[in-house]
Amino acid sequence: MFQDVVICGGMRTPIGSFRSKLSSVPVTGLGSTAIYATLEEVGLKPSIVQEAFVGVVVPANAGQAPARQAVLGAGNFCGSTRCVKSCYSCSVIAIFHGLDVSTIVTAVNKMCASGMKSIMLAAEHLQLGLQDFVIAAGMENMSQVPFFLKRGVTPYGGLYLTDGVLRDGLVDAYSSLHMGACTDQVAKKYGISREQQDEYAAMSYRRSAAAWENGVMAEEIVPVEVKDGKNTFIVDTDEEFPKVNYDKLPTLKPAFTDSQ
Template sequence: MKRAVIVQAKRTPIGKAGGILRDLEPQELAAPLIQHLAYGLEEEIDDIILGNVVGPGGNVARVAALEAGLPFSVTGLTIDRQCSAGLEAIRLACYLVQGGAGCCYIAGGVESASTSPFPSRARFSPEKIGDPDMGIAAEYVAEKYAITKEMQDEYALLSYERSWEANEKGYLNQEIIHIGNLHQDEEFFRKRKMDILLDRAKPIFKKNGTVTAANSCGIHDGASAVLVMEENMAINYGFEPKLRFLDGEVSGVHPNYPGAAPIPTIQALLKRNQLTIADIDLIEINEAFASKIVACTKELSIPYEKLNVCGGALTVGHPYGASGSIMITRLFYEVQRRKNIKYVLAAIGSGGGIGVAVLFEVVT
C-alpha cells in the first residue's frame, strides 16, 4: 500500500463575518493557498479537493483552481459534510493516494459566510427526527452529558488564554499566508477580558440554558489547505514529510447531538488501530461550542494537556468548511515544535450528527 504524507500546510487569516475578508468570495480566499502549495508542482497535481458549506454552490474547488492559474487539467472537487467537510477532504485525499488513484493532492476547505447567497442554513435532518440549530444542539449535548455552564466557561477561558499565548509567540503566524496586506486573525486585533465576559454572558439559545455567546464560536471567513503526496514522490521532490496518514473514520449519531459525534468516531478509530487515548500525543477537536469539547473530553478521558494546545475556534473562529483543515495545519506545525511525538489525531462533529476523525503518525 502506498503511504500518504502531508508535506505542507497553510491557511489564510480568519476574519469575522462582515469583517476583514468580507469582500472576498470563496475562490478568492482559496486561490492564494492553492498557488502557494502547488508552486513547482503545477503539472503534478492530481486534484484539488475542498470542503465548502454555505455557498455559493457549484464546484468551488474548480473555480479556485482556475483562479489560481493551475492547468486546465486540474479539475477540482467540492464536498459538503457540513463542518467536517475540510477534514473529510483531507481524509479522502489520503485514501486516494493510498489506493493508488493519484500521488499529489491539495485538500482542505474554504468558507465565506460574508458573501454566502443563502439567507438561512441548509436542513441537517428531517423534522420528524429532529433538526435543531447548532446552538440548541449544543444545549442538548450539555444536558445529555451533564455539562454545566461553569465547566464550559472554564474550558473557554483556557482556550482563549492558549490562543493568545500561541499568537504572541508567533506560532499562529507560521500557519498563515498573507492575503493582500492581511496577515493576522481578526480576533487578535483587540484583547478582551474573557473571564469577565464569560461570567456576565447569559444563555442565548435556551431559557435557563448553559450555552452563551462567550463559550461558543462566532461566524467567520477563511480557508486552509494541505499538500498531500505519496511519500516516495514527496522525498524525490525534496520535501520533508511531517505527518503520515494512518487511518480515518466517520460515524453518525442522532442529529440532536452533533457535538457528541467525535466520541464514537474516535473510539472506533482507536480500536481499529489498537490504540488508546494514552497513546495519542496531541489531539485537535473543533471548538464550535465548549459544551461539545467538555463532553468529548469527559467521555473519552482526554486530558486538557494534550487537547487543542494552541487554542482553537472558540477564539480564532470557525469558518465551517475550512475548520477541519485548520486543525491539521495546526498539528503540522505543532509537531515540529515538540520532541517525542508519535501519534496525533483530529476530529470534528457536524450538522446532522456526523463525526469525522483522522489519525496520523509523526514522521521522524
C-alpha cells in the first residue's frame, strides 16, 4: 500500500536577472540557502533527512557533485572555483548544518522540468516507503556557466569558445534548434499571435508586481547575502519584473525568429 505524502513547506531565493545582483553567488550557495531556510521554516531537524533530489541543468564549473554540495551546505563555504578544500572539510560543514554526510543526494537533469522531476522522485520514494523524509529542490545560476574550449591540438584558424548556457541548456542536441525558436514554431502551429503573446507576457508581469505589492511573495522568499569586495548587500526581491516597459513591449523585435 502506498504511503501518504505531505509537503511540509518550501522556500526560494529571489529570482535574479542575468549577470546582475545574484550573479556572483555560486549555484550551490543558492541551493543551500533555500534548502536550509526551508528546514528552518518548517521546524524540521536536518538530521532526519534521509535523501535529496536536486534539479540542476547547467552545473559546469560548480565543483564535483553540486547537488551534494547544496544539500550538505558546502555551497555556502566552498563554492569558489579557487577553493581546494578537502572532502573532510565538506564533511565538517555538513555536520555543522546538522545533516549526516551519509545522506543520499541525486542530481536531476530533465531540462526545464528538473525541479518538477525532483519532486516526483521524492514523492515516489515516500509513497513506496523507501524513505521517511526527503528533500526535493532545484537550483540554477546561468550567470556563472562558463564558455567551453575544446582540448587537443590547435586547428588552423584558431579556437572558438562555446557558450555553455546554449550548448548544455538552451539548444536542442538533435535539431540544433534554440528553445526559443522551438517556442515560436509551437506558437505558429497553434495560431498564437504576437499580440496574444504580448498580452500574456504583460499580464504575467502585472501579476508578479501585484503579488509583491500585496506581500504574497514575502512568505516564500529567503533573502540572500551577497559579498561585493569589502561590502555586503542583501537581495530580497525578484529582479526582473520591475524592469518591464509596457509601452515598449509591442515594439520589441522577435528574439529568435523573424516570425511575428
